[in-house]
Amino acid sequence: MKSWCVLAFLLLDFFCHGTLSCPAFCKCYAGRAEVVCNGAPLKEYPSEGLPENTTMLTIQFTNISTISEQHLEATPQLQELHLHENHLQTLPSNFLRGVPRLHTLDLTGNKLSDLPVDVFTHASLRSLVLKNNLIKEADAAWFPDNSSLTWLDLSGNHLTKIQAAFLQKLPHLETLDLSKNRLEEIPADSLEPLTKLERLNLQYNNLSTLDASVFQRLHKLHFLFLAWNKLNKVPPNLFKELTQLRHLNLEDNRLNHIPTGLLDPLNSLEEDGLDLSVNPLVCDGKAEYLWRWLQNNKKKVFQADAITCKLPPSLEGRSVTSLAESDLNPQS
Incomplete structure (x- = not known):
């Protein structure tokens, strides 16, 4: 019992x-x-x-x-x-x-x-x-060859570089988060193995420039986050292959100008899909490309009126979208 x-x-x-x-x-x-x-x-x-x-x-x-x-x-x-x-x-x-x-x-x-x-x-x-x-270094020896990883988050570490050999082990990655590290450069060939990548986060690093070919193999990329870096200049063909990109964040960098043709390949940008705010833009003749692009694509830009001029002093604080062509070319 x-x-x-x-x-x-x-x-x-x-x-x-x-x-x-x-x-x-x-x-x-x-x-x-x-x-x-x-x-x-x-x-x-x-x-x-x-x-x-x-x-x-x-x-x-x-x-x-x-x-x-x-x-x-x-x-x-x-x-x-x-x-x-x-x-x-x-x-x-x-x-x-x-x-x-x-x-x-x-x-x-x-x-x-x-x-x-x-x-x-x-x-x-x-x-x-x-x-x-x-973590200070991402080591290729961590993984087997042809790893099955589709999601890798290394954000908030102490990485100063990312090696091509490391990413070669991860050909199935769809999401890669390297934000909040200390990256100063992305080697031109390092991202080439990531042909399935859909989301790349590089925010809060120390990037000052990017090689023109760094994104050329990322044909499936939908989301690219480059905000809060030190980018002061980008190649005009940087986004040439990113025809599927839906969201691009370039907020809070050091860009004075947007080079002619940079944004033209981005036909898949969604509404509010582009953020260019908090950059020290110089509103002179070289800014005419950005001004015209914004006129035709305002709905694709997040808070388009927040994209403002830093120089010349006479236009400081003015929204680029509020300018007239004569403001950019006062001598013409």
């Missing part, structure tokens, strides 16, 4: 709480094979007590500082692993060997810096987020 009572209690616990066991500081949801561990008191990876059939595991806002291949072996069916806002300082090589089905790995907000060779091999990752860490 007592054994039946124990069994009934266990079954009741299973149906009410979704699992027969669950680590401390964690909640286990058997119906969707998900475990969520939330809270600073957790100091070690909770491998003991994790349901073996777990497919989604979130460990966030804890004091965990290490993780091993053996830890992950406790959940061989894992498909998504979210480890944001912990204290991880490094990762072991081959640590994904025990979770071959893993497709999403989020390591946002840790203290990762130097990562070992083969750190992201053994699992067919499609989404990798390394946002807001301390």
